[in-house]
Amino acid sequence: MEAHSRSVQLIDEDGKFNSETLKSFTKTIQLNQCNSSYAVVSIMGPQSSGKSTLLNHLFGTKFQEMDASEGRSQTTKGIWMAKAVDIDPLTLIVDVEGNDGVERGEDDTKFEAQSALFVLAISDVVIINMWCHDVGREKAANRALLKITFQEMMRILTPRKATLMFVLRDKTKSPLDTLKAKLIRDVEKIWGSIWKPPAHVKTQLHEIFNIEVVALSNYEDKPENFKEEVDCLKRKFFRSTAPGGLAGDRSGAVPGSGFSFNAEKLWQLIRQDENLDLPLLKIMVSTHRCEQISAKVFSTFNESKEWLQIRENIRTGLLSGSGKVLEALFDKTFERYQSEAIYFDKNVASKQRKLLEDKLISQVEEYATFAMSHLRYGILEKFKKAFDKALSGGEMLSLAAVHCTSLCMTQFEEGFEDAIGKRVKSKWDTSKVKEELQLDIDAYIDVIRKDKLHELEKAYEGALCQVLSEPLRVLLDQAECGTWPAIRKIFRHETGLAIDGFSNALTAYGVDKQMQENMIRALQEYAIGLVEVYARERAKTVLTDMIKRFERIMEYDCNFNPRVWTREDDFHMISQDAFSASLELLSVVAAIQLDDENDNIYDTLIHTLLTTDSGEGQNTTSLDSLNSRTWLEIPSEKTLIMPVECEWLWKQFMDAIHKIFKRGKKKWKIAKTKEVAKNVAEGFVAGAAGAAVVLGWSVGIDLSPLAAAVFKS
Numbered sequence: 001m002e003a004h005s006r007s008v009q010l011i012d013e014d015g016k017f018n019s020e021t022l023k024s025f026t027k028t029i030q031l032n033q034c035n036s037s038y039a040v041v042s043i044m045g046p047q048s049s050g051k052s053t054l055l056n057h058l059f060g061t062k063f064q065e066m067d068a069s070e071g072r073s074q075t076t077k078g079i080w081m082a083k084a085v086d087i088d089p090l091t092l093i094v095d096v097e098g099n100d101g102v103e104r105g106e107d108d109t110k111f112e113a114q115s116a117l118f119v120l121a122i123s124d125v126v127i128i129n130m131w132c133h134d135v136g137r138e139k140a141a142n143r144a145l146l147k148i149t150f151q152e153m154m155r156i157l158t159p160r161k162a163t164l165m166f167v168l169r170d171k172t173k174s175p176l177d178t179l180k181a182k183l184i185r186d187v188e189k190i191w192g193s194i195w196k197p198p199a200h201v202k203t204q205l206h207e208i209f210n211i212e213v214v215a216l217s218n219y220e221d222k223p224e225n226f227k228e229e230v231d232c233l234k235r236k237f238f239r240s241t242a243p244g245g246l247a248g249d250r251s252g253a254v255p256g257s258g259f260s261f262n263a264e265k266l267w268q269l270i271r272q273d274e275n276l277d278l279p280l281l282k283i284m285v286s287t288h289r290c291e292q293i294s295a296k297v298f299s300t301f302n303e304s305k306e307w308l309q310i311r312e313n314i315r316t317g318l319l320s321g322s323g324k325v326l327e328a329l330f331d332k333t334f335e336r337y338q339s340e341a342i343y344f345d346k347n348v349a350s351k352q353r354k355l356l357e358d359k360l361i362s363q364v365e366e367y368a369t370f371a372m373s374h375l376r377y378g379i380l381e382k383f384k385k386a387f388d389k390a391l392s393g394g395e396m397l398s399l400a401a402v403h404c405t406s407l408c409m410t411q412f413e414e415g416f417e418d419a420i421g422k423r424v425k426s427k428w429d430t431s432k433v434k435e436e437l438q439l440d441i442d443a444y445i446d447v448i449r450k451d452k453l454h455e456l457e458k459a460y461e462g463a464l465c466q467v468l469s470e471p472l473r474v475l476l477d478q479a480e481c482g483t484w485p486a487i488r489k490i491f492r493h494e495t496g497l498a499i500d501g502f503s504n505a506l507t508a509y510g511v512d513k514q515m516q517e518n519m520i521r522a523l524q525e526y527a528i529g530l531v532e533v534y535a536r537e538r539a540k541t542v543l544t545d546m547i548k549r550f551e552r553i554m555e556y557d558c559n560f561n562p563r564v565w566t567r568e569d570d571f572h573m574i575s576q577d578a579f580s581a582s583l584e585l586l587s588v589v590a591a592i593q594l595d596d597e598n599d600n601i602y603d604t605l606i607h608t609l610l611t612t613d614s615g616e617g618q619n620t621t622s623l624d625s626l627n628s629r630t631w632l633e634i635p636s637e638k639t640l641i642m643p644v645e646c647e648w649l650w651k652q653f654m655d656a657i658h659k660i661f662k663r664g665k666k667k668w669k670i671a672k673t674k675e676v677a678k679n680v681a682e683g684f685v686a687g688a689a690g691a692a693v694v695l696g697w698s699v700g701i702d703l704s705p706l707a708a709a710v711f712k713s
């Protein structure tokens with residue numbers, strides 16, 4: 001009680017505002033918690049007019065009073081403040097230095113005017129303390145004060161409605177009503193005489209002030225009466241902030257927590273003699289206070305166990321459910337802010353709330369970033385599992401990719417909301433992280449797709465290899481004129497089937513057209529390569545194979561039975577067949593002829609190598625046609641044995657055949673009976689002669705040893 005009723009100096013006699021003193025005072029009396037439920041009552045009046053005495057009796061304060069024995073000199077310097085005792089709501093009492101200029105000098109009205117303005121601006125009730133006998137007096141000190149106050153108020157201040165309570169001291173026998181009427185007339189006269197800004201030219205006094213008039217007995221002469229009347233007056237200040245009370249108009253009231261700042265700024269502006277724009281000041285105070293409230297709730301947020309726990313979650317990676325906690329914490333923080341900021345300017349409060357929200361959002365940025373990246377990797381792993389499962393369950397890759405991706409993107413959104421809450425999530429741009437996640441997912445799909453496509457490719461290659469290998473081997477073993485047409489037929493058929501199947505299968509993998517074409521081309525090339533492999537293999541052993549073929553025809557008849565040469569056997573024709581068949585073999589393996597329908601290699605070879613012209617040798621023009629490295633209409637990369645090589649091979653072949661003829665006795669079975677033998681020998685001779693015609697141009701086979709051997713046998 002003592003501490004509250006004791007007064008503090010708000011502004012000293014030199015006009016210095018005691019900011020720290022006021023802050024500490026308002027803190028002591030817990031003004032901050034009052035919002036708008038508090039009142040400010042101030043007193044103005046001539047020096048030594050009993051102002052402090054009245055306040056102390058009325059409000060239980062302890063303002064310094066003049067010692068009566070010292071005569072009338074100034075005791076109150078500057079502006080003082082105390083808290084009324086036993087009055088609800090909390091009521092601040094402001095005692096102002098006497099203002100009749102006696103101490104400061106007649107001309108120094110500046111401080112008086114400034115303090116009067118200050119008091120008017122911060123007060124809900126202004127008590128004008130005056131001697132009863134001054135009512136109606138032209139020269140009364142209050143007249144000058146009121147005039148200058150009204151004048152300055154209209155010049156630089158946008159007033160807010162307050163109560164002007166005239167307390168007439170040392171009341172006389174004049175009835176109060178008469179005094180009151182006189183006083184109001186007087187005050188209105190003053191009001192009418194002052195300059196007013198255009199907006200207020202027609203403003204009536206009662207629109208700016210509620211006027212109250214009270215008369216008190218002389219404190220010194222009639223102390224009992226004085227106390228009684230003061231007690232009665234005191235009651236007027238109970239519940240003063242309730243509607244209809246002395247301080248009932250709360251519309252312009254500054255909330256308790258902004259009082260100090262408001263008072264200090266106000267005093268600064270008054271001292272600078274600037275136009276006082278109270279609404280602007282109100283915004284200034286509101287901004288200052290809302291910033292303070294915001295900073296306070298922000299630090300409470302930071303220190304809350306919930307937020308500390310969420311931050312800890314970054315370390316442990318346990319995000320699930322944090323969103324709800326964060327959401328509730330945000331709500332609590334805004335509620336805390338709102339509960340105090342609501343008493344300040346609405347626009348300022350909501351602007352500061354928005355700033356607070358931004359601050360909170362950026363405060364959780366580290367957590368949100370962590371949550372997003374944690375989710376990104378977690379969801380990617382989930383995608384991999386879901387995708388693999390879908391594929392192993394037989395789902396088409398392209399469909400699985402779409403549905404698993406969409407599932408995972410939804411999971412990302414849900415997971416982020418779960419970790420960070422709806423409110424924060426709505427403020428966050430997740431598009432970049434989602435793009436990155438999408439890229440990760442696409443990369444994984446690509447890897448799997450490549451694997452699967454590789455498998456598919458291998459499967460089709462394997463199948464093609466299986467269906468083509470055997471026919472190719474058989475056909476190339478046969479190596480006759482119809483070989484390449486047959487290979488082409490089976491090749492086109494099987495490759496066509498495989499490509500159809502492959503194309504269909506590819507649609508399940510979501511590959512683009514270009515890639516699809518490339519892969520089909522690759523399969524085609526594989527099939528071509530397969531043919532080439534077999535053909536090249538065959539080409540490698542062509543000389544041996546030609547010899548073997550020649551020998552086979554000579555040793556076996558058309559039923560594959562071992563041949564026993566008799567006279568009936570047409571040696572010439574059989575050997576001719578053997579030569580032709582060998583040449584056929586050479587022509588088949590000389591080039592890969594998958595595209596070429598006009599197979600001219602065999603014709604060229606027959607024409608140049610197996611002529612039936614006179615045995616004096618092959619015509620050089622024909623042989624010249626083999627003096628080349630390419631076959632007509634066949635690209636070089638499809639050539640397995642060049643024409644010039646064929647010529648060389650043919651010579652090798654004929655050399656070998658020569659030797660075979662030489663040892664024909666051992667090699668070929670000849671009938672044993674003499675007659676048969678003779679016939680055979682004749683036939684051989686004839687056949688050999690024919691053969692010699694065939695062969696003569698190149699190797700000049702000497703058949704006589706064979707014939708001799710036959711005759712000997």
Ligand SMILES: Nc1nc2c(ncn2[C@@H]2O[C@H](COP(=O)(O)OP(=O)(O)OP(=O)(O)O)[C@@H](O)[C@H]2O)c(=O)[nH]1
Nearest residue numbers: 047048049050051052053066068074075076098219
């Ligand atoms: N005649 C008369 N004298 C009073 C009354 N009340 C107080 N006084 C006397 O007036 C003198 C000044 O009293 P204060 O209360 O100090 O007056 P003040 O107006 O606060 O003085 P300053 O702060 O110096 O302006 C004291 O001696 C009081 O006893 C009153 O009702 N009538």
